[in-house]
Amino acid sequence: MTELITAYPWFAERNKHLAELHRQKRLPHALLIHGMQGIGKALFAKSFAQMLLCQQPESGKACGVCKSCELNAAGSHPDLFILQPEEAGKQLKVDQVRALGEFIYSTAQQGGYRVVVIDPADSMNIASANALLKMLEEPGSDTLLLLVTSKMGQVLPTIKSRCQHIECVTPDTEVAISWLMSEGDLDEERARGVLTINRGAPKEALAYLNNNLGEDRAQLIRGLADILKQRRSPLEVAQAWQKLDLELLLGWLYSLLTDIARGALCENDDSVRHEDARNMLNAVAKKLTPLESLN
Structure with missing residues (x-):
């Protein structure tokens, strides 16, 4: 089986909830995954992205054997876009966000979802956030944007209002x-x-x-x-x-x-x-x- 990213065990219920939304075809186009720093939110987002892109997921998890899982394990899945600042602690540049446009409005190469992980979402300034707004309003079909943040107060209200919030609490x-x-x-x-x-x-x-x-x-x-x-x-x-x-x-x-x-x-x-x-x-x-x- 291909080695994939696995979310930490305390995210099992959150993963189950999102997997059920996906099964019911009720998954929104944008999720804002938030909670305190150091509990593994980004890994959870990437793990869910892998499940969503998997061609034959099992019990809410990626199978690890299909072509999509092989591409994910190699870090080369064409339908997954990881958007992060060029340097840790720096802001996401507006040109980086605009580069998402071509990806979001293109056809999925593997025939399923296109998934974007933005980590951290609070690293966007007003210009880069505004560049993202239209994509959040009209992302195209079978597209999911996963925004991750430990600093909800620094995420612009216009971004928050266009996402379904997934609160992640500290584990037991x-x-x-x-x-x-x-x-x-x-x-x-x-x-x-x-x-x-x-x-x-x-x-x-x-x-x-x-x-x-x-x-x-x-x-x-x-x-x-x-x-x-x-x-x-x-x-x-x-x-x-x-x-x-x-x-x-x-x-x-x-x-x-x-x-x-x-x-x-x-x-x-x-x-x-x-x-x-x-x-x-x-x-x-x-x-x-x-x-x-x-x-």
């Missing part, structure tokens, strides 16, 4: 821990701790391990502790953090603040989830009233 904790234990070769306690640091996002947790981000995390915790104990000023700590990934840093800070609020409201030391900062977070939480923690 035990399912995520089991997957992380297998992929990261971890024991349960370590897997649970890393998953908590990364707000329950399994892929983000695995990247944390693979990229050796433990020291960056430790630097964050040390800096906050130094501020609280007045060993360093906030400015000194901020300067020490300059080389850290800002988006990553903000995500960690958000999680720590959530733990502080939880600790203040519950008045229970066990309500704090971040083991690597438990004592510090509990100490801060005890100095707050519930009203202050909510503000």
Whole structure:
């Protein structure tokens, strides 16, 4: 059997739902797949695209043996268009989006669907989004556009309104821990701790391990502790953090603040989830009233 992209196990219900829409011939022409970063939305979109292009899908999955599956596995299916920025973190250029026109309005070479995956959809500026609007309104028959985003607030309302939304939530904790234990070769306690640091996002947790981000995390915790104990000023700590990934840093800070609020409201030391900062977070939480923690 040809090796194809497989969605993560926690997407089984979402995949079943879309496969059923396809079976009933009720699949819309555009889906906006959204949810937090690090749970595997893009892989899910590509996996569903492979199923849709498969000539003999089985139980909502690509068969892996037909000609279409062979082309997908080789990354050369003529009816699949993956649209991404030329560089990670950059915007999709309007010329890149306009290039979709010829693909969308052509005849499918394999006689089935034409599928476009746009990842991330929030990388479009006003010009590139406007170039996509007409295609979303009149995409042609047997065409599906899959837009993927972790930042719904940065997707233009005109794009959102023309898509059916597929919300992807973080997976069940035990399912995520089991997957992380297998992929990261971890024991349960370590897997649970890393998953908590990364707000329950399994892929983000695995990247944390693979990229050796433990020291960056430790630097964050040390800096906050130094501020609280007045060993360093906030400015000194901020300067020490300059080389850290800002988006990553903000995500960690958000999680720590959530733990502080939880600790203040519950008045229970066990309500704090971040083991690597438990004592510090509990100490801060005890100095707050519930009203202050909510503000």
